Amino acid sequence: MDMLAGLPVFGGFLSTVIPFVVVLGIVVFVHEYGHYIVARWCGIRSDVFSIGFGPVIWSRRDKRGTLWQLAALPLGGYVKFVGDADAGSRTDPKALDAMTPAERAASFHGAAVWRRMLTVLAGPVFNFLLTIVIFAGLVTWQGVPTERPTIGTIAELPDTEQTLHPGDVLLTVNGEPVTAFGDMLAIAMKMPEPGPIRVRVERDGGEVDVTAPWPLPPLVQGVEPLSPASEAGLKAGDVILQADGKPLASFEELRQIVLASGGHSIPLEVWRGGVRVILPITPVERDAGTAEGGFERRVMIGVAGASLYMPATETPAPWTALGFGAERMVMVISQSILGLKSILTGAISAENLQGPLGIAQISGETASQGLTDFIGLIAIISTAIGLLNLFPIPVLDGGHFVAFCIEAVRGRPPSPAVMQVAMSIGLGLILLLMVFATYNDIMRMVS
Numbered sequence: 001m002d003m004l005a006g007l008p009v010f011g012g013f014l015s016t017v018i019p020f021v022v023v024l025g026i027v028v029f030v031h032e033y034g035h036y037i038v039a040r041w042c043g044i045r046s047d048v049f050s051i052g053f054g055p056v057i058w059s060r061r062d063k064r065g066t067l068w069q070l071a072a073l074p075l076g077g078y079v080k081f082v083g084d085a086d087a088g089s090r091t092d093p094k095a096l097d098a099m100t101p102a103e104r105a106a107s108f109h110g111a112a113v114w115r116r117m118l119t120v121l122a123g124p125v126f127n128f129l130l131t132i133v134i135f136a137g138l139v140t141w142q143g144v145p146t147e148r149p150t151i152g153t154i155a156e157l158p159d160t161e162q163t164l165h166p167g168d169v170l171l172t173v174n175g176e177p178v179t180a181f182g183d184m185l186a187i188a189m190k191m192p193e194p195g196p197i198r199v200r201v202e203r204d205g206g207e208v209d210v211t212a213p214w215p216l217p218p219l220v221q222g223v224e225p226l227s228p229a230s231e232a233g234l235k236a237g238d239v240i241l242q243a244d245g246k247p248l249a250s251f252e253e254l255r256q257i258v259l260a261s262g263g264h265s266i267p268l269e270v271w272r273g274g275v276r277v278i279l280p281i282t283p284v285e286r287d288a289g290t291a292e293g294g295f296e297r298r299v300m301i302g303v304a305g306a307s308l309y310m311p312a313t314e315t316p317a318p319w320t321a322l323g324f325g326a327e328r329m330v331m332v333i334s335q336s337i338l339g340l341k342s343i344l345t346g347a348i349s350a351e352n353l354q355g356p357l358g359i360a361q362i363s364g365e366t367a368s369q370g371l372t373d374f375i376g377l378i379a380i381i382s383t384a385i386g387l388l389n390l391f392p393i394p395v396l397d398g399g400h401f402v403a404f405c406i407e408a409v410r411g412r413p414p415s416p417a418v419m420q421v422a423m424s425i426g427l428g429l430i431l432l433l434m435v436f437a438t439y440n441d442i443m444r445m446v447s
Helices: 002-006 012-041 093-097 103-107 115-140 181-189 228-232 251-260 320-347 356-369 371-390 396-409 416-446
Strands: 046-061 067-081 152-153 168-171 199-203 206-211 221-225 240-244 266-272 275-281 284-289 295-300 303-305 309-311
Touching: 002 046, 012 046, 012 067, 012 115, 012 356, 012 371, 115 371, 115 396, 181 199, 228 275, 240 251, 251 284, 251 295, 284 320, 320 371, 356 371, 356 416, 371 396, 396 416
Parallel strands: none
Antiparallel strands: 046 067, 152 309, 168 199, 199 206, 221 303, 240 266, 266 275, 284 295
């Protein structure tokens, strides 16, 4: 993906479109496969399994009679079950009337209501399972901190002698005992000014006292897509030596200079792999989350700070990794619901809503930051798609589920006329949301 970005003909376009298609293709396939496989388990036959809409690029019919196809517009997908009139699973009365009792029993609309409920819920559930598996895989690959607070890796800083070594076990920092790796950072943050810390470590079977550099330098851990930092060209691993002509000793000092900038452009002197570069950057005011779980308007550039020292890690047990994946999924759902609620109540601006163009840009920028970040984005998008489809809006899975609940209570489905009106309203809401989000994307790109 980085190679594509470097080609003058393809860079800007393909390095955005290809990651976007990959993200959406994986998420949509898993979602639709959830519908398909659970329907099959429930005895419901499928006529078509499609990734994308519009002209068919490739297709193949399997031994069960299902046509698997790839279409030209990769903005979604669908499973068309036996008895469906279209991709939206509207009933085809003529087709149902022409079926034998056995054929009708294998159709979507002829199946028991509980089978249809399971089928429509399967798409979002499979999205959530994908998220859990991805996050579990990432934490298995990256590892979790060892039980004893041990130095793993140390970032490179200019003109700095490192006195701590990988494998050192932290015992005390500034005279305070350390039982977890995060204790070192917490103790350092209590210091009135950034400066060297006194550390006692266990090394080679003995105890050694050293004076170590401040553990929270102006070191970039990550860059937020579609942010001033991304536009300026900041990268993970950069060390920001100066901001607006002022030398920096800590990441907090950078944050204070950005807050005081008032949104005016400031020059950053950056150390990157032994080379010093000047990057002009213009902070922007955006909605940002607070420690209390709310939002506030804040001037920012879109970077996250890194610790100079990273802990030694070990591979977690599979159940521990899956538990971590589930926790991360719940966190993404909670943040998504809070963000949507805040937009609806006016607590934050609706400009935060991303459309397909914005998601494509985010996909491209995240892919350029590395495979791990890109895979994590797939998990986040998968959760978002699963959550969106659970909303009780006709044409979405949640809307179908509500209709089936009504059928289960009343003993008969809502009338075709009511369903037609509901589907039209639901489709109108989705299209309106899409148009508004795309407008946001365009205005963001223009500005």
